[in-house]
Amino acid sequence: MTAEKRVHSPIAAAVSGLLSAAAALGAAELAAAPLRPQASPLLAVGSAFIDLTPEWLKDFAIRTFGADDKTVLLLGLVAAVAACAIAAGLLSTRRPRLAAGGLMTLGALATVAALSRPGAVPADALPSLVAAVTGAFALHVLRRARRPRPPRPGLPAPAEAPRTDRRALLRTGVAVLGFAAISAATGRMVNGARDAAAGGGGLALPLPSDPAPPLPSGSDLRLPGLSSFTTPNRSFYRVDTALVVPRVPYRDWRLRVHGLVDRPVELTFDQVLSRPLVERDITLTCVSNEVGGPYTGHARWLGIDLARLLREAGVRSEADQILSRSADGWTCGTPVEAVLDGRDALLAVGMNGEVLPAAHGFPARMIVPGLYGYVSATKWVTEIKLTRFADEQAYWTRRGWAESAPIKTASRIEVPKPFARIPAGRTTVAGTAWAQHRGVAAVEVRVDEGPWTRARLAPSPTPDTWRQWHLDWSATPGDHHLEVRAIDATGQVQPSQRTPPFPEGATGRHSVLVTVL
Known part of the structure; x- marks a missing residue:
């Protein structure tokens, strides 16, 4: 006992x-x-x-x-x-x-x-x-x-x-x-x-028939604390609704193009690879990105021309929406005109010289420059249906988000970091700016509500990519408020008033507070 x-x-x-x-x-x-x-x-x-x-x-x-x-x-x-x-x-x-x-x-x-x-x-x-x-x-x-x-037989109950x-x-x-x-x-x-x-482990992708040119010299400033121009695959942001990454066997994968088309198309992964592949530098941004937020990144994508694929299918005149569907059932509504207007829209199979990672859409995903991801960047895509916005709604548009969502002009200060303590004297203020498919024409910085000063822009390969910028600042002792704004190639200035991401992307100027010793 x-x-x-x-x-x-x-x-x-x-x-x-x-x-x-x-x-x-x-x-x-x-x-x-x-x-x-x-x-x-x-x-x-x-x-x-x-x-x-x-x-x-x-x-x-x-x-x-x-x-x-x-x-x-x-x-x-x-x-x-x-x-x-x-x-x-x-x-x-x-x-x-x-x-x-x-x-x-x-x-x-x-x-x-x-x-x-x-x-x-x-x-x-x-x-x-x-x-x-x-x-x-x-x-x-x-x-x-x-x-x-129970008590043992023959023994009294305890x-x-x-x-x-x-x-x-x-x-x-x-x-x-x-x-x-x-x-x-x-x-x-x-x-x-x-x-x-x-997965695509051991899979070798063909070389592009239309490769992207080398990045312009100096496009990556390589400053400590500043994001690299090309975002490594392992560091690229991931925002989606999948609790686990869908795993789609590429040998079983099929892409179906149908709906308001004259000639429905169905492609296997091998058939995609047998087509002419193009390589493009494109920066993506998530609509959930707050002002100065981290949900933007740049990569060199490899894939087939999406507009060419749609033209092969024969898009009917009444179609104004590409309703794409991922392997996990998520849907995305993309304006037809945004794919057929000449921009480098891709059905991508590669990312930064590698097979598309599973977390970013393997075997294939859509990439449409200039639009937030929720209306352009379907991962694990298995279906492209040509339809009308009036007839069908995608996952996020059913929840009140905008049907057409061009990426807004934005910029952020990455150096120095918020609440940094830096020595007095000559210091560098630097960051990134983006206005995909329009391009960044200028970036301006001001200190303590003073006059705006033009920053130096690093070169960028295309208007579909972000740009790095930097400014030399003679920092004096005390607390200082640094603010940045970008101007896109159409002359539109990044607005001062902040708005939240819902329903079509955040606006406003990014700023940081620093202490100069």
């Missing part, structure tokens, strides 16, 4: 609930592995949550957590599941049927979320159903293990309250936890193997 200690019933019940949830999620991971990761309960519910998130909450998440917003969402879902599991465990002590019913209800909600996803099939319900049944069964087994052990058999509870808990770990690990191994097979 001394080796067995009394187990505090509420704690044991709460732990039982957590172990049941772990078993449920592990079983769901295993069940989703042969299907697709998006069918797992956490991802299905998370994706549905993203779809239902109001704009103010979306903007708050991006501003606060940046590229980690999806990680924070998943951690929040895990915390919510843990809280529900603890509640179910505590409830199972006195109301086991109600506790099991609660778990089944959660499974039913996850099933609805999975089946509501674009492109969902009936099999997508399986992981959530498996999770519900597994969780309820594990909770039942653990509850039985928590039952007080005067004190019966004690839980700690060894039995520990054995059962370890077994449930082991099942959860093995199931989850096996599911992840299957997903990992599928992802490796789907």
